Amino acid sequence: MRFRYTKRGHLRFTSHRDLARVFERALRRAGVPVAYSEGYSPHPRISWAGAAPTGVASEAEYAEMQLAREVPLATLHEELRSTLPAGMDIAEVVPAGTGSLPDRLEASTWRVEVEGIDFSELRRAVELLRASESVEVERMTKKGRRTLDARAALVDIRLHGASTSGVGPDAESVSGASDVPRVDDCPDRVQRYGIIVMVVRHATPVVRPDDVLKALRVVADLPTPEVARATRLEQGRLDDGGTIVDPLAPDRAAAGTR
Amino acid sequence: MESVYDRLEPLLSQVSKPVQYIGGELNSSVKDWDEATVRWCLMYPDAYEVGLPNQGVMILYEILNEQPGVLAERTYSVWPDLEELMREHGIPQFTVDAHRPVGAFDVLGVSFATELGYTNLLTALDLAGIPLHARDRTDEHPIVLAGGHAAFNPEPVAEFVDAVVLGDGEQAVLEITELIRAFKEEGTPGGRAELLARLAAQGVYVPGFYDVHYREDGHIEEVVPNHPSAPHRVFKRTTMDLDEWPYPKQPLVPTAESVHExxxxxxxxxxxxxxxxxxxxxxxxxxxxxxxxxxxxxxxxxxxxxxxxxxxxxxxxxxxxxxxxxxxxxxxxxxxxxxxxxxxxxxxxxxxxxxxxxxxxxxxxxxGLTFAPEGGSERIRRVINKMVSEEDLIRTVSTAFSSGWRQVKLYFMCGLPTETDEDVLQIAAMAKEVIRAGREVSGRKDIRCTISIGGFVPKPHTPFQWASQAHPDTVDERMRKLRKEITSDRRLGRSIGVRYHDGKPSLIEGLLSRGDRRVGHVIERVWRSGGRFDGWNEHFSFDRWVSAAAEVLPPLGVDLDWFTTRERSEDEILPWDHLDSGLDKEWLWTDWQDALAAREQDDCRWTPCFDCGVxxxxxxxxxxxxxxxxxxxxxxxxxxxxxxxxxxxxxxxxx
CATH class of the missing domain: 3.30.750.210 (Transcription Regulator spoIIAA)
Structure with missing residues (x-):
């Protein structure tokens, strides 16, 4: 079976390994008959298709799991939902169809809340970045300093104000809890606040939302934002119009025709 | 009580492993602040990954939270990267459960499994806005309560803690809770001083209620109560019938990776x-x-x-x-x-x-299979009374190797009383014998034996409390010889791994283990000059401890050697003599003499009582x-x- 899951609230600070462990333990508590690998040290057969980096939230993470025997997926979904911690929610479960799931994850839509930079400055930066062809940024990796082109992977980038609707889940539900201050409570913060929505192609090396933020700083000489909260809104194939296609759609269609 | 999470969150993306500060672990609990009358903050003074699995903290956390009207949250040491940011942004030491400021609780209970957490206590107190010295605290501050094995000699931290519980905590925390509840319901008559007096009267050790007098030669003259509620001796607590205390019932499951999963x-x-x-x-x-x-x-x-x-x-x-x-x-x-x-x-x-x-x-x-023969020679094992024979060991590892294990780990100590080079070199002989036997029974060449060696630290309330601690140079020299002895054997040596860290941290652990109140000045000096996370090699600085000891101790008539490498005499008053673990001091001395004569002592579960006194x-x-x-x-x-x-x-x- 394949599933989409979320990473919200405090769980944004977990690494992928942390989250995988959380999930495996939930499987055991819920008594899910998951298939195990053979060998000296058996592991549950779960393939994680990519993963949002530490510090970043997501509404659209994907994985595939093999069961030891068939069980009703609705039951599985229900049992896991009641066992997983707040913030990690199984949004959808479908029977696995043919074709590779990771291959369908070509690009992501990211939503980044930025605080501490004037909205007008942000707007100028976004426009400059859109107009650029290539913007190189540096990132520290385990192998040392690495340079990558943040503009090349960028399919689209737009800026919205605090009151703008239609940019995915609102700040509260994305961040999971009341621990996020509501910007519209303090008018002076609204002016120094913006929501950036961008579509980024998955490339090697991978370009992360913070790389794009760095690119904005490079092109417009912006200061470092006080807060920058990124959330992945969707993942999937890019169609010709630059929109992202639900990666579970083929599985869903196949299950429907069975 | 307000959460500091909003202010903390923006900093988390700037520090390593932020997951350790977010809380929300499976089976953790957040209770309503205002509905609780007694509020505990429990601390394990080391990094989250080490502190979270600690059974003691977990047990007390669950016992306290089960009580109506009682709330318990946890806090751990923050790494220097976050400490720096917290200071810059004025964020206090917080609990991971509800991110409440530690200074707002009634009690800050700190569990000391090792003495190397003392500097971390000071960091937490300072970040929490709690004065470092107990005498400077007011009714506004929590009672700082120490427990855990190291608290059996809390004298080096006597200035920094208000009270100490010796022994098992299950019942003690409930009694202290009731005492504080009653005290608050009465309207806190007499304030902090009265609360401490009530704790002392109930058998909790309040270091401030005791004066320590020293002789000209640096030895302790006497330790005397200076308060009517303080007993002459403070006894440890013992929880009987473990079946009545099935804790932790619902162990905490960390989201972050920890040392024991x-x-x-x-x-x-x-x-x-x-x-x-x-x-x-x-x-x-x-x-x-x-x-x-x-x-x-x-x-x-x-x-x-x-x-x-x-x-x-x-x-x-x-x-x-x-x-x-x-x-x-x-x-x-x-x-x-x-x-x-x-x-x-x-x-x-x-x-x-x-x-x-x-x-x-x-x-x-x-x-993995781990065994601890502790001593390399039969003679030294008699000295330390670890009566396992080489035959036992070979039989056991043979069993393991023939049952499919490919690797065993063996623990030893170096620097034991009466130890000679020969005793340590016997470790090599033993390891080689393990490999020889293992290859024979398994018929394979890929078996391994890892020997892990720790420097011996004499501890209070043991027969070795009088012993001279070996100097790090002696220990390091013996380790060099041992390594040589192993690597020189081409046939067997490559199947043997040796793990050993230098002997210097052990000497400081020794200072803190058997120190008295004067050592508290060294701890504070080290902390003020940046000492943090002394249990971690990458943070520990031997030089910092040595120079702090050299500045602080000589004016008091003592020095680092006096506390560590000096052998004590029978009539010396030890800093922890007024703290009673039940062991009879005369029995301990007899056992020490037996050790020096390499005489063994049986186990009272299978042979008659030998009057240890407990x-x-x-x-x-x-x-x-x-x-x-x-x-x-x-x-x-x-x-x-x-x-x-x-x-x-x-x-x-x-x-």
Missing amino acids: RMSVEIFRGCTRGCRFCQAGMITRPVRERSNRGITEMVQRGLESTGFEEVGLLSLSSADHSEIGEITKGLADRYEGSNTGLSLPSTRVDAFNVDLANELSRNGRRS CPTMGTDIEVGPSDRPLLPITPVNSGTPVRNTAFESAGGAD
Whole structure:
């Protein structure tokens, strides 16, 4: 079976390994008959298709799991939902169809809340970045300093104000809890606040939302934002119009025709 | 009480492993602040990954939170990267549960498993806005309460803590809670001083109620109470009948990676094997076993509530449980096919056998095997009273190698009293013999033996409390010779790994273990010059400790050597003599003399009482099986997980 899951609230600070462990333990508590690998040290057969980096939230993470025997997926979904911690929610479960799931994850839509930079400055930066062809940024990796082109992977980038609707889940539900201050409570913060929505192609090396933020700083000489909260809104194939296609759609269609 | 999370969150993306600061662990709890009358903050003064699995904190956390009107949260040491940001942004030391400021609680309970956490206590106090010195605190500040094994000599931190509980905490925390509740309900008459007086009257050690007088030569003249509520001696607490205290019932499951990722059940407390270096074995007497029924119930409930893949049966020497065979077989039967591993983290070589080996390896995962002969030669093992023979060891590792294990780890100590180079070189002989025997029984060349060697630190309340600690140079020199002895054997040496860190941290641990109140000045000096996380090699600075000791101690007539490498005499008043672990000081001295004569001492579980003094002083008794309580009925779960969920048992099929 394949599933989409979320990473919200405090769980944004977990690494992928942390989250995988959380999930495996939930499987055991819920008594899910998951298939195990053979060998000296058996592991549950779960393939994680990519993963949002530490510090970043997501509404659209994907994985595939093999069961030891068939069980009703609705039951599985229900049992896991009641066992997983707040913030990690199984949004959808479908029977696995043919074709590779990771291959369908070509690009992501990211939503980044930025605080501490004037909205007008942000707007100028976004426009400059859109107009650029290539913007190189540096990132520290385990192998040392690495340079990558943040503009090349960028399919689209737009800026919205605090009151703008239609940019995915609102700040509260994305961040999971009341621990996020509501910007519209303090008018002076609204002016120094913006929501950036961008579509980024998955490339090697991978370009992360913070790389794009760095690119904005490079092109417009912006200061470092006080807060920058990124959330992945969707993942999937890019169609010709630059929109992202639900990666579970083929599985869903196949299950429907069975 | 307001959460600091909003202010903390933006900083988390700037620090390493932010997950350790977010809380929300499975089985953690956040209670309403205003509905609680007594609020505890429990601290393990080390990094989250080490502190979270600590059983002591977990037990007290659950016991306290079960009480109506009582709230307990946890805090751990923050790494220097976050400490710096917290100072810059004015964020106080916080709990991970509800991110409340530590300074707002009634009690800050700190569990000291090791003395190397003392500087971390100071960081936490300072970040919490609590004055470092107990005497500077007011009614606004929490009572800083120390516990744990290191608290059996709390004198080096006497200036920094308000009160100390010796021994088991289960009942003590509830009594202290009741005392504080009553005190608050009366309207806190007399303030902090009165509260401390009430605690002292109830047998809690309040260091400020005792004066220590020193002689000209630096020795302690006397330790005398200066307050009417303070008793002359303070006794340790002992929790009897572990079955009545099945904690943790729902162990905390960290979201972050921690040092022990398993469901731990303490199968007994205390140990009377009588190893003379072992403070834990001396201060936790007598032996109190949990029944096999109690153990299996805790395991099942724990696995259901955690999802852990490994069960650890903990104690100071797990294979010594009188029903260990039954327990391990019962658990292995029950969890057959459920991918649940079973481990005995502390196993004596003479208590290990084929049956045990088989039960431990039945359910897939085979955890590593570790044994601790502690001493290389028969003679030194008599000195330390670790009576395992080389034959026992070879028989045991042969069993392990023929049962499929490929690697064993052996623990030793270096720098033991009366030790010579020859005693240490015997470790090499032993390791080679292990490899030889292992290759023979397994018929394979790929078996390994890792020997891990620690510097010996004499501890209070043990027969070695009078011993001279070996100088790091001596220990390092012996280690060099040992390494050479191993690597010079081309045939066997390459199958032997040696793990040893230099002897310097041990000397500082020795200073802190057997220090008195004057050592507190050294701790403070080290902390002020940047000392943090002294249990971590990458943070520990020997030079910082040595120079702080050299500045602070000589004006007081003592020095680093005086506290560490100096042998004490029988009539010397030791800094912890007024703190009673139940052990008779005369018996300890006799045992020390026996050690010097390499005379062994039996275990009172199997031979007559040898008058260590604990049971009569504390009114306790040995509690060992048979418990006559049957195991949980064995119904193998056999579904890949240890939990049977009926929702999945109806006729299958994808919908």
